[in-house]
Amino acid sequence: MLINVSTLLTEPVGHARRLHAERERCVVPEEKFEQEVTGDVRLIRSERGILVMATFDLAPVTLECGRCLEPFRMPLHVDFDEEYVLPRDPVTGVAPPVDAEDFLIDETRHLDLSEAVRQYEQSALPIQPVCRSDCRGLCPTCGRNLNRETCACLPVGRSDPWGPLRSLAERLQMEDGDGSPEA
Ligand SMILES: [Zn+2]
Ligand SMILES: [Zn+2]
Structure with a gap:
């Protein structure tokens, strides 16, 4: 997503623009990244370049x-503030101090939001994605998807140690109630 900032760069520090993005494509070929963004961008002329505030x-x-283990679709939202730095001041020609992480405004006075969108998308992704909060997952014994079907497996680690005693007790109860009523 390229934004032409050539006019804003000629304006004094503090001048701002607002623009709306509607399904703008963000592409970072080196990272095989493609995304579409919709939202608002505020651009403010800063000392070193342009401050971008995006939602x-x-x-x-x-x-x-x-x-x-089923695929599912998840909507994501990112908010970020990043300063895009001019490699060289247009008036004085002086190159400002630039960090390796700084985003740069290119020679044609465009800034590209794609890499920032990629980075903020990465941090917005859940570490342990879950399709829905009450997902039942797979049965660890038979592997059935318990969202779709049930199985007869006992929960792992919970075999029933009282099973034999319980069936004995049931048998005794039956024998007990078997007799004819006493007078
Ligand atoms: Zn799931
Ligand atoms: Zn099972």
Whole structure:
């Protein structure tokens, strides 16, 4: 997503623009990243370049549920503030101090939000994705998806140690009640 900031760069520090993005494509070929963003961007002329304040809804991403292993779609939202730095001041020609992590405004006075969107999407992704909060997952014994079907397996580690005693007790009760009523 490229934004032309050539006019804003000629304005004094503090001048701002607001723009709306509607399904704008963000592409970072080196990272095989493609995304679409919808939302608002505020651009403010700063000392070193342009301060970008963005709030975006991203196209849903496909993730694999950590419990049932089924793919599911998840909507993501990112908010970020980042300063895009001019490699060289347009008036003085002086190159400002630039960190390796700084985003740069390119030679044609455009800034590209794609890499920032990629980075913020990464941090918005859940570490342990779950398709829904009450996902029952897979049966650890037979592997059935318990969201779709049930199985007769006992929960793992919970075999019934009282099973034999219980059936003995049931048998005794039956024998007890078997006699004819006493006078
Ligand atoms: Zn699931
Ligand atoms: Zn099972």
